[in-house]
Each structure stands twice: as C-alpha cells, then as structure tokens.
Amino acid sequence: MGNDFACNVVVEMVVFIGDTHGSLTIDKLRKLKEECDSGVRHMTKKDFVLICGDFGLLWNYKWTGRHVDSNPKDQCWNEEEIALLEWYENCPWTTLVVLGNHENYDRWQTYPISEWHGGRVQKVSDSIIRLMNGEIYEIEGHTYFCMGGAMSTDRGYATGTEKYDIHKWWWPEEIPSSDEWENAYNHLDEADWKVDFIVTHDVPAYVMMQPELARLCYRASEMGNLLEMIRMNTDFIHWFCGHLHIDRHYGKVSVLYHDIVDVEDFLGENLWQF
Ligand SMILES: [Fe+2]
16 A cells, blocks of 8 residues: 555556645655656646645635736735645646635635536536535546535634634534535435445544544544434445544545555455455
C-alpha cells in the first residue's frame, strides 16, 4: 500500500489522498508530480487524484478584485491561491475533491453547478472538480458515493476574535444540510444502497470507537453517527476519508493523510474486508 505503484502504468487510474489544506500539506502531491515529471509514473488528465476533503484551494476571505476566468464572481483570489491553481493545472492528472471543513464555502457557493459522470459537480477548471454532497458518480466503471463536510475544530474557541470568526476560519456550510442528507438518501435509495466506493471527509462513528483513537473522541459528532448509519446499511467495497490527519486502515474504512492509495488495490481480493 502507500506509495507503491507499478511503473509506467498506462491504464486510467483513480488514486486517493487525504487533506491538503491549500498548499500547507501538499508535499505528498508534489512528490507524486515529481514522479510523473521524471517518468517514474505515467499519468494523464484522464487519471484522477481524489482528495478526501480539506482541499483548501479556495480559502482567502478578503476581496482582492482578482478572479479566474471560470468564475468572475469569485474575486477573492490572492497570489498564493493563483500560484496553487496554476500548479494544479500543470499537474498531469485531473483533481477531484470532496470538501471538508478547511474550505471557504462562501466562495464555493458562487461556482455554477454542472453534470459530470452522472452527478452534480462544481468546476474551478476542467481539471479541478468538486464532487458534491450526496451524489453518486460512475468513474472508470465503478460507482462512488460522496459526502464531504465535517465540524471544524476551530469552532467554539476564542469566539469574537478574528481568527475564529465565522466566514473567516469556519463556515456553517461545513456541516451538510438536511437537503444534502436527503439528496444522499435519495441517491442511495435509487442505487439500492449498493455502491462500489464511498468517499467522505469525516469518518463514520465506527472509526472513532477504535481504542487508539480514544484521545480524539472529542471529535465524535452527529455527522459521524449519520455516516455510521450509511456504513451499516450500504453494500460497498471500500470507504476513503480524511479529517483525522492520520493514515490508518480499519477494516473497509481507510483514513488517509500522507498515503496515496490506488483504487485498484481494493478490487479483486477482499484484502481489506476483515
Ligand atoms: Fe484537515
């Protein structure tokens, strides 16, 4: 697992990675790009890197008067973000994201919604695509149910200071709305509660019950309980999530941070279904 890939693979691929937080924790993707640039790995825009939330490309909240062509309404782009956007554009792969809690939802809400691979998306560009909450996509012959969001750990501390102000460091929309949950249940109903893969930012409550995570139990949340209900009632091959900033595999649930994992590793033999 981890970073072990076959060299010069030419089939289209989907790989997963955990939180990137803008450019703060993006070294793992820089390494992947270096491998592509040096020829160790072959990826094209037909291949997908799926970030399990806390993407953080849209983060600045101050109006700068600058925008990218895809969305003139978003005029908060600063120099760092534009540089990061260009970096992603120059990556050989297409970047897919579910959102987490480290996102500027006010800005995301200005992006138009379109259809892509059977579900609704928001595009920053043709190669940076947000997979929306409660949608199911068909990618490379497999179905992916997506549900971003989580409660920010910035909430509740030092209320009233700029750092923790709402719409600056956290957004209420980080928790999926009742409409988004309804959208999820409707799509799961249509799919007979059977999908190939589940991608979320937050973790199902089952993960928080692991003894080694006892010290993180303060993060247990209502969202975790709803995700747990989905875990209990859905027939799926594997679940990928982030948020905890650790790399662990708990049965059919992989919590990702630094590791990059290939969806192909979870097909065929059910090595991870114990
Ligand atoms: Fe994070």
